[in-house]
Amino acid sequence: MAPEILILAAGSSSRMRGGDKLLELVDGLPLLRRCALRALATGLRVTLALPPDRPDRLAAVQGLSLARVTVPNPGAGMAASLVASLADLQPQAPVLLLLADLPDLTTEDLQSCLAVWAEDPQAIPRGMAQDGTPGHPVGFPPDLRSELLALSGDQGARHILAKHAARLRPVMLPGTHATTDLDTPEDWARWHAARPAT
Numbered sequence: 001m002a003p004e005i006l007i008l009a010a011g012s013s014s015r016m017r018g019g020d021k022l023l024e025l026v027d028g029l030p031l032l033r034r035c036a037l038r039a040l041a042t043g044l045r046v047t048l049a050l051p052p053d054r055p056d057r058l059a060a061v062q063g064l065s066l067a068r069v070t071v072p073n074p075g076a077g078m079a080a081s082l083v084a085s086l087a088d089l090q091p092q093a094p095v096l097l098l099l100a101d102l103p104d105l106t107t108e109d110l111q112s113c114l115a116v117w118a119e120d121p122q123a124i125p126r127g128m129a130q131d132g133t134p135g136h137p138v139g140f141p142p143d144l145r146s147e148l149l150a151l152s153g154d155q156g157a158r159h160i161l162a163k164h165a166a167r168l169r170p171v172m173l174p175g176t177h178a179t180t181d182l183d184t185p186e187d188w189a190r191w192h193a194a195r196p197a198t
Contacts, residue, residue, distance in 0.1 A: 003114055003139070004093045005039045009100035010051040010074035010081045023056055024188055026103050030060040035100045040066060041107040042114065044096075049085040079151035086149055091142065094121070097157070098137045103191065104177040105137070113137050116169045123169040124161065127178035134170070135178030141167075 009022055009032055022032040029037070039046045046066040050057055051074040058068070071084045082097075089095060094117055096110065109127065116125035117139065125139040138157065140148060147160050161168065182188050 001090060001093045001142075003044055003096055003117060004089050005042065005044050005046045005096045005098055005110070005137075006082075006085050006089065007035060007039060007046065007048045007098045007100050008078065008081050008085070009035075009057060010049050010071040011078075011101070020054070020056065021182060021188070022100055023060060024103075024182075031103055032057055032100050033060045033064070035098070035102075035105070036061050036064050036066055038105065038107045039098060039110060040064065042110050044114075045093075047085055047088055048100075049081045077152075082151055082157070083149055086145065091145060094139060094141050095145075095148075096125075096137050096139045099181070101181055101183075102136060102177070102179075103182060104175065104180045105173075106177065109173045109177050110137060112173065113139055113171045116171060117141075120169065122167060124164060124167045125169050125171050126161070127173050128170045129176045129179045130172060130174065131176075132170075133176075133179050135173075135176075137178075 023030045026034050036048060047069060048061060048066050049069050049071050052070050052072060067088060069085045069088045071081045073080050096114060113125040113127055116123050122141055127135050127137050129135055144160060182191055
């Protein structure tokens, strides 16, 4: 079965002091829409997990051919977003998990991670920065779905990755594509200032 992409976008953006990092403009587009477009460009089914109280995020992806899931309790942590969203995905589909707040990730990066499954369907592909720091996206074969559904709190899937470490397949992505996560207005200002002029 073809893999599916799940974009987690239900976080509170609490460190933005009233702003929303997923609505920051990158190349003229809200980050969330840009992320969704790059995922859709793989040709795979894309599901977007959103909170119930951020209509501007929903507006940012209007018109895109993706599935949307409302996470009723996003404050309960990343596991709540995962569990709520996985119910909308095909149970036998591998899932590439993508965080919406990584502005440097490209469609090519996603395809590099997905390509791992063509060689080994049981592998867990994980995006890595060039210095070896683990990041995102992370892929989960279908046999791990039950373990993902059993998650709770804000632990994410770290202990699942640790338990199945022998199946991990690091995917080296350019620079810090896999790890650049901008949480504060200052982070965004530095990132914008460092980008080449276009």
